[in-house]
Amino acid sequence: MIFLLLIYALIFIINVPGLVKKKEWRELTFFSILYIIAFTLGLLYVLDVHIPSPMKGLQYLIVDILGIKYQQ
Amino acid sequence: MNIEKGKITGQQLLFLIAGFVQGSVLLIDFTVGITEHQTWMVILVGLAVSTPFFLSYVMLAKRFAGMNLVQINDMVYGRFLGKVVSLYYIFFFLLTLSFNIRDVGELYITFLMPDTPFVLLLVVFTATCAYAVSKGIEVLARVSHLFVFIGIFVIISTFPLLLDQMDFSNFLPFFELPFGKIFQGVHIVSSVPFGETVVFLAIMGSLNNTEHVIKRTYSGLLIGAATLLIVAVRNIAVLGKTQTIWTSMSFQSIRLIDIGTILTRLDFLVGIAQTVLIFLKCSLFFYALAVSLSQLFGLKSYLPLILPLAGIEVVIAATVFQSPVDHAMITQNAGIIYSIPLMFVIPLLSLLIAKIRGLPKFERGKGT
Numbered sequence A: 001m002i003f004l005l006l007i008y009a010l011i012f013i014i015n016v017p018g019l020v021k022k023k024e025w026r027e028l029t030f031f032s033i034l035y036i037i038a039f040t041l042g043l044l045y046v047l048d049v050h051i052p053s054p055m056k057g058l059q060y061l062i063v064d065i066l067g068i069k070y071q072q
Numbered sequence B: 001m002n003i004e005k006g007k008i009t010g011q012q013l014l015f016l017i018a019g020f021v022q023g024s025v026l027l028i029d030f031t032v033g034i035t036e037h038q039t040w041m042v043i044l045v046g047l048a049v050s051t052p053f054f055l056s057y058v059m060l061a062k063r064f065a066g067m068n069l070v071q072i073n074d075m076v077y078g079r080f081l082g083k084v085v086s087l088y089y090i091f092f093f094l095l096t097l098s099f100n101i102r103d104v105g106e107l108y109i110t111f112l113m114p115d116t117p118f119v120l121l122l123v124v125f126t127a128t129c130a131y132a133v134s135k136g137i138e139v140l141a142r143v144s145h146l147f148v149f150i151g152i153f154v155i156i157s158t159f160p161l162l163l164d165q166m167d168f169s170n171f172l173p174f175f176e177l178p179f180g181k182i183f184q185g186v187h188i189v190s191s192v193p194f195g196e197t198v199v200f201l202a203i204m205g206s207l208n209n210t211e212h213v214i215k216r217t218y219s220g221l222l223i224g225a226a227t228l229l230i231v232a233v234r235n236i237a238v239l240g241k242t243q244t245i246w247t248s249m250s251f252q253s254i255r256l257i258d259i260g261t262i263l264t265r266l267d268f269l270v271g272i273a274q275t276v277l278i279f280l281k282c283s284l285f286f287y288a289l290a291v292s293l294s295q296l297f298g299l300k301s302y303l304p305l306i307l308p309l310a311g312i313e314v315v316i317a318a319t320v321f322q323s324p325v326d327h328a329m330i331t332q333n334a335g336i337i338y339s340i341p342l343m344f345v346i347p348l349l350s351l352l353i354a355k356i357r358g359l360p361k362f363e364r365g366k367g368t
Helices: A002-021 A026-044 A054-064 B010-022 B025-063 B069-077 B079-112 B119-132 B136-157 B160-165 B178-201 B213-244 B249-255 B265-299 B301-318 B325-338 B340-358 B361-365
Strands: none
Touching: A002 A026, A002 B119, A002 B301, A026 B069, A026 B265, A026 B301, A054 B325, B010 B136, B010 B178, B010 B213, B010 B265, B025 B079, B025 B178, B025 B213, B025 B249, B025 B265, B025 B325, B025 B340, B069 B079, B069 B178, B069 B340, B079 B178, B079 B265, B079 B301, B079 B325, B079 B340, B119 B265, B119 B301, B136 B160, B136 B213, B136 B265, B160 B213, B160 B249, B178 B213, B178 B265, B178 B325, B178 B340, B213 B249, B249 B265, B265 B301, B301 B325
């Protein structure tokens, strides 16, 4: 948990001051969105909360619902 | 406006493609479980099947010189549909990158550093890729030939040392497997090492000169394919029927090298070569992901997105599969099926639409 906070604090320090200084607000907005997503995912992982796998979802959609698969 | 200012040469692109395909050497293991001793045939057929599609990527990039994937999609399909197609590609880059990062983690945890926490390996590797991507495509292109030579050196230098262990009757009987298995094997090979070269649509816009680009890119693909073929032949000849029971055939066959009890345990060479080559492959995927996403969002630079994307990739890589077996099972079905349109349909369709509509000359004439 401490490592996660340290890493994300470091990412914030590396990126945000430069973007604010150059007044790149669009870049800052999209950075913030991805930053929040990344931090939330990291936090859930550290807290051992189950994160659904996108591949499992695709597998369910393609194999189970659409029935497209190779015979084993 | 193109987001990347750096330029690469045709020769550098050749090595980038060769290294990229070589980076998938361990992934032919997905095919081996299905096609067993006929894997070498599947690689050759996969190369033949992939060739027209690969050439369509190159011709598309040549036609839209100086443009990246998102710009091409916007121009061919219009602003809305183009963005949807680009999002599909971005999703593919995001997932494929996480699989490859996971491959490195699995490689280390299984063979080289079993006591190290899995997520730590992922973090360190992703951070290294993020650093490389932050330096731009030019830097990666400049060192790509070194990576390719390391890969070739390891394969060429270990092959003769295994000659005494090789049994070429392991290749028999030919044409034993049912057509369904061969077809699935060809699909895996034409998707995983060869079809993934679609990522170069996001990179070829940085070419400084599109002259001889088809010859150079295809030479790169052939170098990569030759490497895969040599490795497959070596593994079949050395391991025979037993190759399907190992987690990594390359590691297992190199471990059998024993020259007078002095030259042993050379599997670390495979570890080094694979780390370097998967690093190149992951960096290229990471670069394509960051550039495409920034272009989609209309940003001036892709640099601010690199570290948050790295954070997302680590978590996806750590959670996307439960085990190497799960990884192989899903890749052999859903993993290769969901990417069919973006590898085999959309590039050809884009080329056809561009020809019919006379793009991009028509658009340039309008001053856009």
